[in-house]
Amino acid sequence: MSKDLLPADIRATYQVEERHHACSILKTDFPEQWKDLLDVLREFKLRRSDIAKKGGNKSPISRAIDGLFFKRDWVEKSFDIKVTADGAETLAPTHHVDYYKNRIAVETEWNNKDPFFDRDLTTFRLLFELNVLSVGIIITRADELQELFIELGKLTAAGMSTTHMSKLIPKMYNRASGGCPVLALGITKKKYDSHA
Secondary structure (H helix, E strand, C coil): HHHCCCCCHHHHHHEEEEEEHHHHHHHHHHHHHHHHHHHHHHCEEHHHHHHCCCCCCCHHHHHHHHHHHCCCCCEEEEEECEEECEEEEEECCEEEEEECCEEEEEEEECCCCCCCHHHHHHHHHHHHHHHCCEEEEEEEEEEEEEHHHHHHCCCCCCCEEEEHHHHHHHHCCCCCCCCEEEEEEEEEEHHHCCCC
């Protein structure tokens, strides 16, 4: 699998899954975005203090990831897509991605419900089919973080339906993303800093 192209330190600290040779395409055709991604993944720390904070509209963890991409000139992007039939517009959906740079899109799903994965994968498929996207990336939690969040009192066993890798992987393989190459990265306990 081309996910073996990821450096060993990344594979040791993130749960990794991919479809359609996403890592090969990133490393070969988009070396700048590949480097940015690796730098973000290495720099990110899962801080106990961020887990403890109330998030409001966006969690401190998602905001921390935002900052790492934005300082590397990735942008939040909306795509306005118009579909016409016989000259009449029949559908004008807007598709949004968290971070975008040179045909690569990244979505962070930290604490949403798992149907957000369906939305992300469907967006990747559509943008790929419209030839504006080459690879879609989703950053979420590895399943093992569920146990950590229960220990820290931030999650109950009843709250296990939030976004994490075991909810995402089956959706990746049910063809929701069509032919779009997708890389999924689950943050593991090895990124956790209990003293920060």
